[in-house]
Amino acid sequence: MPHHCLRVVALALTTSACSVFPMATKTPSVVEAALVEYAFAPDAPRAIEVPASTPEITVLELTVRPAPRGERFERGHRILLLPFDCERATLHCRVQRWSSAEPLDLAARPSAALFPGASSVRFVDEPTH
Numbered sequence: 001m002p003h004h005c006l007r008v009v010a011l012a013l014t015t016s017a018c019s020v021f022p023m024a025t026k027t028p029s030v031v032e033a034a035l036v037e038y039a040f041a042p043d044a045p046r047a048i049e050v051p052a053s054t055p056e057i058t059v060l061e062l063t064v065r066p067a068p069r070g071e072r073f074e075r076g077h078r079i080l081l082l083p084f085d086c087e088r089a090t091l092h093c094r095v096q097r098w099s100s101a102e103p104l105d106l107a108a109r110p111s112a113a114l115f116p117g118a119s120s121v122r123f124v125d126e127p128t129h
Helices: 003-020
Strands: 029-039 047-050 057-065 070-074 077-081 088-098 120-125
Touching (some): 047 057
Antiparallel strands (some): 029 088, 047 077
16 A cells, blocks of 8 residues: 555544544533521511522522412522511522633632621532533
């Protein structure tokens, strides 16, 4: 076989091998779960601001006990309206944080500022996707 034919065969094999194993293009992310408690003073409104998805954070799951009686949106914020007679509320939230131009800091937690008015916020590790 002529020498130039061997180069063509070698190039074809190299090219096909590259297409079988493409480089990963998925943006790095981390999934985290938060357990959040709220306690309401007798005269306080029964409303809690909860996270909404943004380009940096995707809300994967959000459950509240007791069940909200409604919700409203104000200036980009999602607010759940709770029963008038509830004294405490519990929220379970799973969020996925996405990498931006900066490297994703896996040790950093989403800010408790995602849950304004909470009496406690506890983050629980979840597997990454």
